[in-house]
Amino acid sequence: EVQLVQSGAEVKKPGESLKIACKGSGYSFASYWIGWVRQMPGKGLEWMGIIYPGDSETRYSPSFQGQVTISADKSINTAYLQWGSLKASDTAMYYCAKRGIAAADSFDYWGQGTLVTVSS
Amino acid sequence: QSVLTQPPSASGTPGQRVTISCSGSSSNIGSNYVFWYQQLPGTAPKLLIYRNNQRPSGVPERFSGSKSGTSASLAISGLRSEDEADYYCAAWDDSLSGPVFGGGTKLTVL
Numbered sequence: 001e002v003q004l005v006q007s008g009a010e011v012k013k014p015g016e017s018l019k020i021a022c023k024g025s026g027y028s029f030a031s032y033w034i035g036w037v038r039q040m041p042g043k044g045l046e047w048m049g050i051i052y053p054g055d056s057e058t059r060y061s062p063s064f065q066g067q068v069t070i071s072a073d074k075s076i077n078t079a080y081l082q083w084g085s086l087k088a089s090d091t092a093m094y095y096c097a098k099r100g101i102a103a104a105d106s107f108d109y110w111g112q113g114t115l116v117t118v119s120s
Numbered sequence: 121q122s123v124l125t126q127p128p129s130a131s132g133t134p135g136q137r138v139t140i141s142c143s144g145s146s147s148n149i150g151s152n153y154v155f156w157y158q159q160l161p162g163t164a165p166k167l168l169i170y171r172n173n174q175r176p177s178g179v180p181e182r183f184s185g186s187k188s189g190t191s192a193s194l195a196i197s198g199l200r201s202e203d204e205a206d207y208y209c210a211a212w213d214d215s216l217s218g219p220v221f222g223g224g225t226k227l228t229v230l
């Protein structure tokens with residue numbers, strides 16, 4: 001059974017750094033793209049970026065380029081999303097999601113989400 | 121402003137059939153598969169339809185998807201109260217090299 005399990009909720013202050021995790025199981029983690037999606041309170045889904053764990057090729061949405069860093073460690077089947085300096089506007093739910101195998105596929109499986117709250 | 125266009129709301133009474141539309145362009149829906157997700161309040165999105173019209177195991181036959189050109193739609197027949205949720209369409213975008221989403225449709229069961 002495919003599962004994506006994310007790290008727990010975080011409460012941070014503006015200016016602090018943060019790295020959240022997403023551990024995949026039940027499939028060949030290195031062989032599927034895994035992405036990150038932001039959902040701000042009461043809003044829709046926004047794609048942030050995506051990584052291929054097999055060779056760490058990474059692509060970012062123009063809206064998030066330079067704002068976050070996506071990485072992966074295929075030896076422990078885990079992808080990461082990190083911020084160097086958080087802002088209050090980063091407060092949101094963050095989901096990781098696995099992409100299907102076809103080039104024309106979008107995300108099929110989703111993690112449970114990690115709530116990030118940034119407040120002074 | 122989302123890349124894919126969905127109506128912000130839809131509604132129906134129990135037992136009715138409702139459809140939700142999703143409009144895109146040649147770089148996304150026109151050349152890639154459409155996926156649909158259901159997001160119940162306080163939960164993560166769940167895959168409802170993949171590759172335009174395929175249902176994952178466990179998704180009732182009441183849910184169906186279709187695609188024509190640069191548009192797609194999700195149909196829900198025999199509407200039930202538990203279908204009340206937000207529904208999102210998505211498609212890979214070749215120009216962006218990433219997925220694009222619709223803004224979401226809030227379905228209310230009256």
